Amino acid sequence: MKIVRTVDEMKRTVAVYRDQKKQIGFVPTMGFLHEGHLSLMKEANKENDIVAASIFINPLQFGPNEDYERYPRDETADARAAENAGVDVLFIPDPTEIYPAPMQIQLGIKGRADVLCGRSRPGHFEGVLTVLTKLFHITSPDKVYFGLKDAQQVAVVDALINDLNFPIELVGLPTVRESDGLAKSSRNVNLSEHERHEAIWLYKGLAFGQKLIHDGEQTPNEIVQNVTELLNQNLSAGKIDYIELLSYPSLEPVSSVNQRVILAGAVYFAKARLIDNLIFDQDGEVINRVN
Amino acid sequence: MKIVRTVDEMKRTVAVYRDQKKQIGFVPTMGFLHEGHLSLMKEANKENDIVAASIFINPLQFGPNEDYERYPRDETADARAAENAGVDVLFIPDPTEIYPAPMQIQLGIKGRADVLCGRSRPGHFEGVLTVLTKLFHITSPDKVYFGLKDAQQVAVVDALINDLNFPIELVGLPTVRESDGLAKSSRNVNLSEHERHEAIWLYKGLAFGQKLIHDGEQTPNEIVQNVTELLNQNLSAGKIDYIELLSYPSLEPVSSVNQRVILAGAVYFAKARLIDNLIFDQDGEVINRVN
Structure with missing residues (x-):
């Protein structure tokens, strides 16, 4: 090389x-x-x-x-x-x-x-x-x-x-993940041990959103609120920056998840701000490759 | 083709x-x-x-x-x-x-x-x-x-x-010119016959600036004022948009013409706005090719 x-x-x-x-x-x-x-x-x-x-x-x-x-x-x-x-x-x-x-x-x-x-x-x-x-x-x-x-x-x-x-x-x-689901990121080294344990809740929240969509929930606000609540219940060191559900890739507000959408979140920790997301097609299936 | x-x-x-x-x-x-x-x-x-x-x-x-x-x-x-x-x-x-x-x-x-x-x-x-x-x-x-x-x-x-x-x-x-010095431009067809006669003063003004520089004038303001006066004396249908002297290609104000500079002008006519310029090297010689 x-x-x-x-x-x-x-x-x-x-x-x-x-x-x-x-x-x-x-x-x-x-x-x-x-x-x-x-x-x-x-x-x-x-x-x-x-x-x-x-x-x-x-x-x-x-x-x-x-x-x-x-x-x-x-x-x-x-x-x-x-x-x-x-x-x-x-x-x-x-x-x-x-x-x-x-x-x-x-x-x-x-x-x-x-x-x-x-x-x-x-x-x-x-x-x-x-x-x-x-x-x-x-x-x-x-x-x-x-x-x-x-x-x-x-x-x-x-x-x-x-x-x-x-x-x-x-x-x-596709996002590559640790065995517990945390998205791999260069910034993960800046997490304390406690923060590292908490950090998995970002992915768990998104996965909860995925379950809601699979179960038939179509309303973006409902999904975002439920994910936000789950995170707030489980974060103490971390603080949510945003949880949002938007069209993808145009990133505009949607009234229903019956199209390609992204459910994305960001969480602040002391020395790292972590992000993660899931992208869904119009049938609620997760999309892993875009081109 | x-x-x-x-x-x-x-x-x-x-x-x-x-x-x-x-x-x-x-x-x-x-x-x-x-x-x-x-x-x-x-x-x-x-x-x-x-x-x-x-x-x-x-x-x-x-x-x-x-x-x-x-x-x-x-x-x-x-x-x-x-x-x-x-x-x-x-x-x-x-x-x-x-x-x-x-x-x-x-x-x-x-x-x-x-x-x-x-x-x-x-x-x-x-x-x-x-x-x-x-x-x-x-x-x-x-x-x-x-x-x-x-x-x-x-x-x-x-x-x-x-x-x-x-x-x-x-x-x-280099700018290609008509035999009387007017810079060729697609917009020249939008000049009336009278305006076409007047239009040559834009080039004549720049050429006067060139003469001043050759004669040793170094002060941008002096050159710009003299060119502006000559144009104002000879334009009736046309109206000056600007006459400026700046460094080239950075297009910043200069205190002397002892560097690469551009003397440029624009004149409004009824249905056309014409532009022209001369670029000088540090010795006051006109530059015809830039690359």
């Missing part, structure tokens, strides 16, 4: 693959790789000739009081894991490579970003849009892979690719 | 060129082609294997009281002229092809857009950034060609390409 640290070298590397008519799958990450990331890389490896991945903790998508500084980092372990997962070229740029000067061009999005995580993270998705546009131009992929744990990010990238006609296919892959 | 009207067909057409390892030069236009556009196509033809051009009057870059409806159109003559200038594929999409739904993704720019034409055309450059990003993704060019008559547009595209790491080289080519 090749490790590349500059934009110029990454562009040259990709140009060679292009010349060889290799199909490129790209997995952008912020590093501290877990099985969720590795499942994306393995799937990209199955579906493409070349897997490019990036590790870049994008300062532009963190708010001033968020966890940019304490976001976990382990480049050595990441490089080993990425190589084992089939990555051919790993792009690890310094922030000054990606942002050599203050950005003049601004990217924003109407809708999709002002609900769920967007509400408590103003500017977050603008930062995501900016870095992904840059990374897409630098790595020139045929397909990009994201985990559905960040389902709102997948919805925002879906708008980015469609609205701006990027010649790229978006693939959203 | 192939004429393509849909995004899908354009993407497929370009994919074939890419597969053949052809270098693609792209000339985006709003049609009603004149020698200025044709000079871009001819130069693109010299420097690339394939010349792609587009004719698209972009509704997003026109304000509500601007001339979108009366912008001149002549597709038959344009197709003939483009073919003669060496264009291989001409993309003429309907607005519904480019904007099938309201845009969710928004592009903006800090700086470069709030001076010169940007001041009297709010939203104009946001529309330009959006359509060019889309067209760049659809046509996947190696080089893009713009006329320096729209020097602010070239500066904005320069920021777009650099900030977002587009794998594209920007080429700005």
Whole structure:
């Protein structure tokens, strides 16, 4: 596996693959790789000739009081894991490579970003849009892979690719979970032991919502209230940021769950804010792959 | 020459060129082609294997009281002229092809857009950034060609390409002029006979500014005032929108002309707003090509 640290070298590397008519799958990450990331890389490896991945903790998508500084980092372990997962070229740029000067061009999005995580993270998705546009131009992929744990990010990238006609296919892959159901996340290392036990209630709440939908509950408010109550009964260290049920990927309010919807939640702990979600088709079945 | 009207067909057409390892030069236009556009196509033809051009009057870059409806159109003559200038594929999409739904993704720019034409055309450059990003993704060019008559547009595209790491080289080519100096423009057909005579004073004013710089005048305000006075003495139907002298391409105020600067002006006539400019290097020599 090749490790590349500059934009110029990454562009040259990709140009060679292009010349060889290799199909490129790209997995952008912020590093501290877990099985969720590795499942994306393995799937990209199955579906493409070349897997490019990036590790870049994008300062532009963190708010001033968020966890940019304490976001976990382990480049050595990441490089080993990425190589084992089939990555051919790993792009690890310094922030000054990606942002050599203050950005003049601004990217924003109407809708999709002002609900769920967007509400408590103003500017977050603008930062995501900016870095992904840059990374897409630098790595020139045929397909990009994201985990559905960040389902709102997948919805925002879906708008980015469609609205701006990027010649790229978006693939959203299932959330990978611990044995007790907790969604794998780089931020889980910032949970105390007690918080780690509590954290499973986010998934248990969503699974309860799934049961309600399977049992025939159609009213979003009913589902959200029941999930919220279950979480409130079981959280003490954690505090709900939101539980929402919206259309997917348009992320608009719905009056009934008889369409593709997402049930999503976020919970604050002392040093980590965890998110999770389930996406349902119009028959209430859980959807695991989006593309 | 192939004429393509849909995004899908354009993407497929370009994919074939890419597969053949052809270098693609792209000339985006709003049609009603004149020698200025044709000079871009001819130069693109010299420097690339394939010349792609587009004719698209972009509704997003026109304000509500601007001339979108009366912008001149002549597709038959344009197709003939483009073919003669060496264009291989001409993309003429309907607005519904480019904007099938309201845009969710928004592009903006800090700086470069709030001076010169940007001041009297709010939203104009946001529309330009959006359509060019889309067209760049659809046509996947190696080089893009713009006329320096729209020097602010070239500066904005320069920021777009650099900030977002587009794998594209920007080429700005000299303004083509009528024999009396008037810059060629699709909008010149909207001038009355009297206005057409007056219109040459925009160029004469800029040329007077050039003479002042050659004669050693270094102070931007002096140059702008002298040019403004000359225009005001000679315009009756026309009305100055702006005469400005700024750094180029950053378009910031300067205290002296001892660097790359642009002297630019815009004049309103009844049914046309004309623009023109000269770009000078640090020695006061006119620059005709930017890349």
